[in-house]
Amino acid sequence: MSLQDLKNWFATHREEIRRDYFTFLRFPSISADPERKSDCIACAEWLVSFLKKADISAELVPTSGLPLVFGKMEGKRKETLLLYGHYDVQPAVPLEEWRSPPFEPTERDGMVYARGAVDDKGQIFYALLALRAYKELGMELPCQIKLCIEGEEESSSSGLIDSLGKLGSQLQAESLLVIDFDQWERDIPALTLGARGIAALELKLRGSRLDLHSGIYGGIAYNPNRALVQLLAGLWDAEGRVQVPHFYDGIAPLSAEEQKMCQYPHERAWFSEQFGIRAFGGEKGASLQEASWFYPTLEINGIGGGYVGPGVKTVIPAIAEARITCRLVPHQDPDQVLNALTAYLQSRVPDGMELELVRHKGMPAFRGSPNSLLAKAVARSSEEVTGNSCRYILTGGSIPVVPALVSALQIKEVAGMGYGSLEDQIHAPNERFDFYRFEQGFLTVGRMLELL
């Protein structure tokens, strides 16, 4: 089988592909909205029927949340490759900013506009089409293939994660390919070899039973807003290094291979143009790329206390609060990081001020090797499809389901692929994908199966 065979198959089936892709996109499978539960299930059922029509064994598998679409195909070697994606999508608000309805896919200038066009319906759908084409072209799969297409990625993956103990033997696999990522840039493919972990903490400082008049009690009551800014300000030194003792414990310096991954960074000017970022906040000594991929962070995601509306309200609030998340790199344990942060905060609270902490369940970082059979097959395939070298990258974000799967199934090889792009507006109004990249994804998965 040549790449041309896959291209021909795609060309021959173009209208049918378009029709099925649009049908998949029409389900408003918003997992965060309880009122869309039946739409989510209908979407999953449609996927199962789509797979069965392609002669792929498939079923709905219940979890503590929305069901998985689980599929299974036989192949030459007894090892199993698990393909992961999700059929749920982000909410489509604000609706009024969509140029065409989010659940009525519309083509304009070669782009398909719909919620989920890329994330992740478009990406997982080209992979399923590649499996179908591979079979129809008379090829035998290189190994056992399983499909795990979940329904709650956009709202925590908790159904799948909570059910992993029960589903372990059904999902059992040696390698995992997550199909939910970006290319580097047009025609330059990327292989995503890891994500940072996450640890999250809510904190509240209470100074009094009720809000106080800042004139009458100003100079008497210790203002929780003042206590909060002073408590949080000490979390970093002037060079951006986190000051919580033991925060960095166990982190290894960048390997030569890791340093090489940072050789094509976006420059400051690129971030300024894209997002208006003109103040850069990573640790001194780290490049932007290093700071985003290989350094942990501590970010205040939210801060609030008192009144920030129009006009002046002269209040000393009873409570000031903040939300913090840390992004973690390998060898950092989320619980230990939260312990260290908690100890730091508790030891610095002003006398008489009450500190209330709420910890969220964290997740460690994950890493795949660029030298695994899986990584090499995806990289080489993507290079054949695009004609350009594949970039080995990480994401600074966190994908809790991946380390959970790796740990529960004792996965040995993990990698992430995809043809998403910054311009696709995922999670925002007017999400879009183009057929050009959709086909690149299809070809990459198809050819990867041959190289594996």
Next chain:
Amino acid sequence: MSLQDLKNWFATHREEIRRDYFTFLRFPSISADPERKSDCIACAEWLVSFLKKADISAELVPTSGLPLVFGKMEGKRKETLLLYGHYDVQPAVPLEEWRSPPFEPTERDGMVYARGAVDDKGQIFYALLALRAYKELGMELPCQIKLCIEGEEESSSSGLIDSLGKLGSQLQAESLLVIDFDQWERDIPALTLGARGIAALELKLRGSRLDLHSGIYGGIAYNPNRALVQLLAGLWDAEGRVQVPHFYDGIAPLSAEEQKMCQYPHERAWFSEQFGIRAFGGEKGASLQEASWFYPTLEINGIGGGYVGPGVKTVIPAIAEARITCRLVPHQDPDQVLNALTAYLQSRVPDGMELELVRHKGMPAFRGSPNSLLAKAVARSSEEVTGNSCRYILTGGSIPVVPALVSALQIKEVAGMGYGSLEDQIHAPNERFDFYRFEQGFLTVGRMLELL
């Protein structure tokens, strides 16, 4: 005339007083609510008619906002005493927390429950009754008396303040008695001899055009929440002293007389019991009373940036913001304080972060002397009425209209009196006043006229 004559007059007219007081309270004269404008005007008109019935010359005087009730009475000396109060009230929300309707005065256990029962309808109304009784008892007033009862005290006094240029000669007076204050405690009267000034600043720090994903851009973008807490944390040293250069310029140390005013302080335990305050925040070296009355403050009234709702939202907000007010003591100029604060903040903003500042119109502190004829007359009268020594106090709050009147009319003597109490719940649901203190106020004003 003896105090007993006033008591007898009050006893004789008790039912009529009660009826008129309740009528006054029934007007929902909420100045902050544009829909209550006609109620405010009806209330003012009723006051004018009440004064005319008592044979006191009165009229509505237009301002750029709601009208003043202006009254005038002749007396022996040619100097003029201006009595100040207000007929507007705070909003009554949340309505569901009122045990009886806020604009249907209701007596329970000797207390009158209604919005405005104390602040300031109750307080100004006993003063007007005292003027009426004084005349009816055949006494000649000691000096010219003018009444300035405004309609926007609870929503900025801007109509009166903005119109002072025009109204200067009509309101002209040598001394000013503000009837809108608290006693020290039951049967212990107080004379309020000053308030702190105020200077207010809004600040916003912008780090990017739009909110950013804290995973992908964490380590790249400088988080405005971090910049904000670090910028604001430096405003005080560890001992609570404001670090803005020139903030304290020109402030005089406490005089012996001022130190004496602090000899009956509330202790920490009192604040803990009343408000749950257990963390005390004034400057080191100042007693709580000194810090509240004689020291300036810098308070963060509000702070906000990103997400503090339920769950975790991994955002680096585009903007973090704060609201700051400074309370000022004599010799501090609000504009100079805001200039100093602005310079401090601007010099410490991280590179690339945009700082946006909005200044509000400030007002300096004001002070009256305990040795003025007015202060002595009010103090002695209140002592006769209650049988206890009058306390000379200040308020840590700010009453912008008072320094505005003092400055515009070139007032020579200023003092504040009242029989309010912490338990009256002014500005809150179930505001209340008792006839016992109402009568004490009436007697104090009546007897003060004789002592003046």
